[in-house]
Amino acid sequence: MKTDLLVKHIANQTTTRETTQVERWCAQSKENKTDYDSLLQTWQHIETPTFEFPKEQGWQSIAQKIKSTESSSTFIPERSAPWFRFRSGFAWAGALAVIVLLVLFQVVPQYQTSTLVTAKGEQISVQLPDGSTATLNAGSSLSFPKRFKTERRVELDGEAFFNVTKSSKPFIIQTGNAEVQVLGTRFNVWSRNNETRVAVESGTVSLSGMETDSTLVLQAGQAAIVENGNLPQYKPNANMDDYLDWLSGSLVFNQTALSEIIDELERQYNVYITTENINADTFTVTGSFTDMPIDEVLDTICLTLDLRCYQAAGMYTISN
Amino acid sequence: MKAPDTRTDRQLVCLIRNGDMDAFQVLYYRYTDDLFRFIFSRLGDRETAIDYVQDIFLQIWEKRAALNPDASVKAYMFKTAHNRLIDHFRKSSTRKTHTSDILPDSPEHADNPELQTRVKIAIHQLPEKEALVFHLSRFDGFSYKEIAQICQVSVKTVEKRMSNALKHLRKHILE
Numbered sequence: 120m121k122t123d124l125l126v127k128h129i130a131n132q133t134t135t136r137e138t139t140q141v142e143r144w145c146a147q148s149k150e151n152k153t154d155y156d157s158l159l160q161t162w163q164h165i166e167t168p169t170f171e172f173p174k175e176q177g178w179q180s181i182a183q184k185i186k187s188t189e190s191s192s193t194f195i196p197e198r199s200a201p202w203f204r205f206r207s208g209f210a211w212a213g214a215l216a217v218i219v220l221l222v223l224f225q226v227v228p229q230y231q232t233s234t235l236v237t238a239k240g241e242q243i244s245v246q247l248p249d250g251s252t253a254t255l256n257a258g259s260s261l262s263f264p265k266r267f268k269t270e271r272r273v274e275l276d277g278e279a280f281f282n283v284t285k286s287s288k289p290f291i292i293q294t295g296n297a298e299v300q301v302l303g304t305r306f307n308v309w310s311r312n313n314e315t316r317v318a319v320e321s322g323t324v325s326l327s328g329m330e331t332d333s334t335l336v337l338q339a340g341q342a343a344i345v346e347n348g349n350l351p352q353y354k355p356n357a358n359m360d361d362y363l364d365w366l367s368g369s370l371v372f373n374q375t376a377l378s379e380i381i382d383e384l385e386r387q388y389n390v391y392i393t394t395e396n397i398n399a400d401t402f403t404v405t406g407s408f409t410d411m412p413i414d415e416v417l418d419t420i421c422l423t424l425d426l427r428c429y430q431a432a433g434m435y436t437i438s439n
Numbered sequence: 440m441k442a443p444d445t446r447t448d449r450q451l452v453c454l455i456r457n458g459d460m461d462a463f464q465v466l467y468y469r470y471t472d473d474l475f476r477f478i479f480s481r482l483g484d485r486e487t488a489i490d491y492v493q494d495i496f497l498q499i500w501e502k503r504a505a506l507n508p509d510a511s512v513k514a515y516m517f518k519t520a521h522n523r524l525i526d527h528f529r530k531s532s533t534r535k536t537h538t539s540d541i542l543p544d545s546p547e548h549a550d551n552p553e554l555q556t557r558v559k560i561a562i563h564q565l566p567e568k569e570a571l572v573f574h575l576s577r578f579d580g581f582s583y584k585e586i587a588q589i590c591q592v593s594v595k596t597v598e599k600r601m602s603n604a605l606k607h608l609r610k611h612i613l614e
Contacts, residue, residue, distance in 0.1 A: 165562065
């Protein structure tokens with residue numbers, strides 16, 4: 120066997136098939152095993168040296184240089200360049216996608232509202248007038264005033280992760296059926312089809328339904344849901360990763376209805392998906408997909424649910 | 440001390456693209472040690488290594504709008520560092536000379552000074568191209584594909600250099 124492959128295995132770079140190959144080769148004879156072990160031992164003998172960089176000092180110098188070159192850093196809404204989460208899936212349509220996936224950023228006169236809309240297959244981060252940031256998932260919109268007065272109120276339709284700067288002015292997110300209020304923290308809001316889901320990464324968030332006076336207080340690591348403007352309810356045993364993984368390019372489903380998954384896939388991949396002879400509400404899927412082409416995602420889902428999927432007339436169809 | 444930040448590089452890049460200095464600081468604290476080790480171990484000059492690390496971060500900030508959240512920002516920084524080093528060696532005729540002094544004593548081998556010396560000498564004698572590839576894999580955890588991008592060679596070349604490096608090291612450490 121070539122040393123290249125053994126070293127590749129030691130460096131943890133082999134594919135599953137190659138790993139099996141190496142394991143088989145090692146099991147073949149004592150000499151083979153000794154050869155492999157000596158390479159592994161060498162690798163392990165070489166420890167990673169640690170160096171402490173003078174970070175405090177270094178950062179101060181960097182921050183100073185940046186501030187001196189950007190003396191007036193007022194909020195200027197920029198038209199962000201679109202970029203795509205699933206590069207491989209879009210490779211063939213690259214040029215077309217640039218044209219199609221446009222950011223609709225309306226900048227209206229002062230004291231009025233700016234609205235940021237993300238197209239399908241697009242995520243955008245924006246800095247709000249108070250320095251807070253919001254990262255919008257695909258197919259979402261966020262409205263905010265050009266300047267906050269007594270309170271910091273924004274309107275969200277879709278999904279966004281917020282990093283709210285600390286201030287005595289409350290930060291309020293209005294969704295179709297609920298209100299989320301905070302003073303400064305990091306959390307995710309999902310609001311679609313008259314349902315609102317909130318997950319808190321750090322800090323404290325209060326959540327109330329539009330048609331009730333009752334308020335729920337969420338701490339870090341907690342999640343809650345509001346349906347149809349009713350009473351907010353905690354999600355027991357919430358896993359933060361399920362709510363936040365979209366920020367790192369993953370699609371996570373945890374007993375999620377197929378109908379909801381289809382909506383999400385349509386937004387993320389900018390495709391059309393229909394169903395035939397099945398009720399998409401009755402199937403649920405658990406699993407996560409990272410940077411996988413849409414065909415593979417659909418194949419995996421259909422395989423799990425024992426359904427069929429085909430592509431015709433520019434549309435995917437899932438049937439039994 | 441800053442509390443460890445759990446945001447992924449990708450999230451940070453998204454924020455940095457929008458001018459978020461706080462996210463930029465997190466990135467800075469996350470990677471200066473690694474970048475410094477990489478540059479210092481090839482250069483052997485502490486002051487210049489610090490300057491280069493600072494330059495790389497300033498360059499990232501200046502060109503933040505062009506950052507690609509889908510590409511590894513860590514690999515991007517190492518690639519920039521690698522190019523900077525190539526420039527450096529092109530201008531001055533000095534090559535790395537003191538690798539054995541640069542590698543600090545490893546606590547794992549403290550009770551075996553003989554092994555420690557052998558490890559140092561073995562690394563010191565590694566040809567530059569192989570040492571580079573080996574460092575990136577062993578110390579910085581890059582994949583072969585990322586190393587290929589950083590060094591601007593093919594993945595096959597990375598494989599070849601890695602196996603040469605390990606064979607060389609084995610010869611000097613175990614025999």
